[in-house]
Amino acid sequence: MEEKPFKALAKSSGHRGSGKSSPHDIRNLCTTATQSQPKLNVPLPTVREDSELEGSSVGSTTCWSYNQKAGHDSDGGWEESDDGEDKDSFKPEELDEHALMELEMRRGSSLGGPLEEDDSKTDDEKSSSVSSLNISKHTPHRAYWVEQQSRLPLPLTELMENEALEILTKALRSYRSEIGRDHFLTKQLQRYIEGLKRRRNKRLQVMVI
Amino acid sequence: MKLKQGSFLWYLYLDKLYCLLSVRNVKALVEYFHLLDVHRKKTLNDVLFYHFLHHVTDLKRNQITIVFNMLDWNAVGEIGFDQFYMLVCILLAQENHLEEQFIFRHSRPVFELLDLDGELKIGPSNFHMYNFLFKIKKQQLRDLYHDFDITGDCRLNYKEFKLFTIFSMNKYQESQKAVEEEKALPEKKVSQVNVSQRESLLGINHFESPSR
Numbered sequence: 005m006e007e008k009p010f011k012a013l014a015k016s017s018g019h020r021g022s023g024k025s026s027p028h029d030i031r032n033l034c035t036t037a038t039q040s041q042p043k044l045n046v047p048l049p050t051v052r053e054d055s056e057l058e059g060s061s062v063g064s065t066t067c068w069s070y071n072q073k074a075g076h077d078s079d080g081g082w083e084e085s086d087d088g089e090d091k092d093s094f095k096p097e098e099l100d101e102h103a104l105m106e107l108e109m110r111r112g113s114s115l116g117g118p119l120e121e122d123d124s125k126t127d128d129e130k131s132s133s134v135s136s137l138n139i140s141k142h143t144p145h146r147a148y149w150v151e152q153q154s155r156l157p158l159p160l161t162e163l164m165e166n167e168a169l170e171i172l173t174k175a176l177r178s179y180r181s182e183i184g185r186d187h188f189l190t191k192q193l194q195r196y197i198e199g200l201k202r203r204r205n206k207r208l209q210v211m212v213i
Numbered sequence: 214m215k216l217k218q219g220s221f222l223w224y225l226y227l228d229k230l231y232c233l234l235s236v237r238n239v240k241a242l243v244e245y246f247h248l249l250d251v252h253r254k255k256t257l258n259d260v261l262f263y264h265f266l267h268h269v270t271d272l273k274r275n276q277i278t279i280v281f282n283m284l285d286w287n288a289v290g291e292i293g294f295d296q297f298y299m300l301v302c303i304l305l306a307q308e309n310h311l312e313e314q315f316i317f318r319h320s321r322p323v324f325e326l327l328d329l330d331g332e333l334k335i336g337p338s339n340f341h342m343y344n345f346l347f348k349i350k351k352q353q354l355r356d357l358y359h360d361f362d363i364t365g366d367c368r369l370n371y372k373e374f375k376l377f378t379i380f381s382m383n384k385y386q387e388s389q390k391a392v393e394e395e396k397a398l399p400e401k402k403v404s405q406v407n408v409s410q411r412e413s414l415l416g417i418n419h420f421e422s423p424s425r
Contacts, residue, residue, distance in 0.1 A: 160224075160241060167221050167268070168248040175251075175264045182260070189252065196251045 165204055172197050214345055216308050220269045221245055227305045232315040234302065242301060246294050256291035270304065276345055283326050283343065299326075303346055312348045317382040323347070324374050334368040 176197060179190040216223045225238045234242065249257055249265060257265065259281055266277045284296040292300075299322065306315035316323050327339045327347075337358065340349050349357075357377050358367060369377070 160221075161244070163224075164221050164241070164245050164248055168245070171249065171261075171264050171268045172251060174268070175261050178260050178264065193251050200248075 162204075162207075165200060169197065169200055169204070172200070214304070214307055215271050216304060217269050217271075222269050222301060222304060223308075225301065225305060227302060227309060227311060227315075229309075229311065229314070232302065232306055232311055232318045234298070234305075239298070242298065243294065246297055254291070256289075256293050257297065258291050262292050272345070279342060280346070283329065286325075307346065307348065313378075313381050313385040316347060317378045320375050320378045321371070324371050334366075334370050335374065336368045 172193065176190070176193050179187070179193055183190060221241075225234060225242070227234060246257075249261055251261065252258075262281055263274070263277050266272055266280065267274075272280070280300065281292065284292050284300055286296070302315070302319075306312055324335065327335045327343060329339065329342075340347075340357075357369070360377075360380070364370065364373070
């Protein structure tokens with residue numbers, strides 16, 4: 005029974021992997037989602053800066069690290085499982101919209117798609133409702149990847165912060181000698197430098213772990 | 214002027230055609246500026262600016278002061294991101310030997326920077342003052358005033374300056390072509406020598422073979 009919806013969907017126009025919500029299925033959904041995302045050069049563990057994030061979502065980390073590998077390894081996987089769709093016009097950002105449109109078409113069509121071979125509509129409706137649930141689970145992932153893409157690589161951030169610390173430490177000496185230790189600008193600079201150092205140490209601790 | 218190797222700016226690069234930073238580089242530069250903006254005013258004061266430039270370049274104190282006064286075009290005693298970006302482009306153009314191209318592509322802003330008094334004309338003293346940034350050689354300066362001072366007042370207005378940039382850009386491109394041709398010449402000579410050697414060997418073989 006579990007296989008039928010998968011087979012039907014595989015044969016249908018492009019929506020894949022939406023069965024029941026077992027871990028195996030979710031992993032497949034994650035894989036297909038990341039296959040549609042552009043490649044990322046930043047390895048996942050180095051992007052995280054807060055230790056809190058790691059503690060709360062270890063499962064998703066493993067899921068994403070698996071999926072990133074899958075995304076890198078199976079570049080043509082999206083195209084391979086796609087049957088008869090316009091591959092060139094398919095953009096990563098349109099994945100969810102396309103899938104949603106297909107769901108609506110499948111729900112609305114009385115004849116069913118030309119590629120479908122299932123007898124009953126109810127099976128389709130069930131699978132479409134489950135797939136819509138799964139798609140809604142994907143939405144935060146997409147936003148996550150978009151954010152990660154716009155971030156600077158961690159080595160560059162480290163270089164910038166280290167250099168800024170050196171410059172500001174020398175500036176602090178000038179402030180102290182020219183306007184005095186008790187001036188509010190001197191204190192502000194001192195607090196800022198301490199904050200930068202704390203942030204850097206925190207990140208170093210996270211990377212060591 | 215040289216950038217300190219391994220510094221953040223050293224890793225940036227200009228687009229060779231337009232002599233500007235890419236969007237990614239600008240994004241990184243914004244973050245860097247934000248890190249240096251200690252007092253959260255979106256500006257760097259003279260002390261912070263001095264220490265930044267002293268750390269990333271080999272400029273001397275008086276040169277840094279000249280640069281600061283040049284960029285502080287609003288005379289507020291602070292440098293905003295626009296001026297910071299301009300400075301980084303100038304530094305990178307010098308680092309990558311793109312001075313002529315940079316001046317040609319951005320003649321208007323460069324002219325306005327050189328025109329410290331706001332008189333819409335620049336004299337030889339302006340060029341001398343900023344020679345460490347724009348690297349206009351003495352001979353070039355002489356040619357500049359000899360050939361392009363159309364009004365004859367020993368100062369250049371913007372149009373005259375623009376003509377100069379076009380001329381120096383053409384000259385730069387010609388010199389680049391000549392350099393490339395010179396590099397190609399030894400390779401041609403080597404290949405010609407090889408061909409002649411082969412021919413001479415073949416000639417010897419042909420001479421020897423009938424006797425056998």
